[in-house]
Amino acid sequence: MMTDTEKTPSGQKPKPSVFTSRRQFIALGLATLGAAWAGTFVQSKLFPQPTAQEAKPVEFSLSELPVGGVKAITYAGAPAIVLRTPVGIRALSLVCTHMGCVVQWQAADNGFYCPCHSGRFDQFGDVTGGPPPVSLEQFPVTVDGDRVIVGETA
């Protein structure tokens, strides 16, 4: 093996090994991934979020949600939205299924837009463009008299 102070047979100094820097690059990448995984693991243990099945239902008055309106809520510790159309009410997570950014409701487009990687979803939460792999999570909605209840009512 040649050191940096040795010269090649042609008398030139050898170039630094690309393999060594690739190895360092891969090691740094693996260390970064390990640190990110460890951080996520510790955060999930210190601040556990309820799943949609465990979440406490969110209730509000039907009068707060006129036909054609939307209402922002927090459900299962994450942002969500409730939409009321002439045919019904649905509740959707605002957490993008690609990498977890918060999507925005865009009434003019009648759909959702994710600013992180230009993901798009229709009014039902189904993917219409960009990298998201699956639809937005949908939560059960019950209307009981004047009460709208998002989540499992048991």
Ligand code: FES
């Ligand atoms: S996080 Fe939404 S498109 Fe990437």
